[in-house]
Amino acid sequence: MTGLSPAEQAPTSALRAQPSDGSVETAVLGMPSASGLPTASGTFTASGIPPAGDRASADGLALAGGPARAGGSTVPVSPAPARIVQPSDALAELIAGNRRFVSGRPQHGHEVSAAAAASGGQLPHAVVLGCIDSRVPLEAIFDQTFGSICVIRSGGHVVDRAVLGSVGFAVAALKVPLIMVLGHVRCGAVDATVKALRSGERPDGDVGYLVDEIAPAVQAVGVDDPDVVAKAMRAHVARTVRRLRDVTGVPGAIAAGRVATAGAVYDLDTGWVDLLA
Ligand SMILES: [Zn+2]
Secondary structure, eight states: OOOOGGGGGGGGGGSSSSOOOSSSSHHHTTTTGGGGGGOOOTTOOOGGOOOHHHHHHHHHHHTTTTTTTTTTEEEOOOOOOOOSSSSSHHHHHHHHHHHHHHOOOOOOOOOHHHHTTTOOOOOOOOOEEEETTTOOHHHHTTOTTTTTEEEEEEEOEEEEOOHHHHHHHHTTTSSSSSSEEETTTTHHHHHHHHHHHHOOOOOOOOHHHHHHHHHHHHHOOTOOOTTHHHHHHHHHHHHHHHHHTTTTTHHHHHTTTTTEEEEEEEETTTTOOEEEE
């Protein structure tokens, strides 16, 4: 992809939002405005957001059972998004998508036509590791369509070899420019880890593995801290980001400026994603 000026090619450090007051609005304001998003091909702009009525009608057609097919063949009605190559553009798109989600004006739904449009191949612009929490559907909160982001989820976004290999595959084979770890407030896995450390009663078996992996972040904050769950979540996200930066192939991609990482926390109540400083 060409056409980006040096000024638009933000260094990795610029992807980290300024420390915020807890609201994502602050973090978002630290990013390019919706109207000022990079205009490189594949980067969505605010002006490209379809009116809600259009989406509603598309949903209705899909539910009616046949709109995506005409004459027996699938007819994509919307083009698959073009490639986003720059890490800064990828993060800007996720932040813009979260803004669209929060504002109630998502650009993407779950129309089968969008699935068909992306079926020929994938050009995802991020791999996002999040928690299994059912209240944190990653494609929805970032307003991303089919083929846009690779999603990995585990309890408390705990990493194991499968997660590491998946991140490595996304970077090496799918050429994603952004690796994001997204935690969320009131995470049950972090809360369970705090309880386990306070009581000394570690859950048995495989669930205990989650506790073991989250425990260092809780211990770093201190189990007696009155705000330990929230603080430990952010520490756990930061630790997870650091771990993913060591995945095979990733350090070289980061050094070459092809890949950047970001950590963030999702607010269940407001829908905002707060980038960690
Ligand atoms: Zn969780």
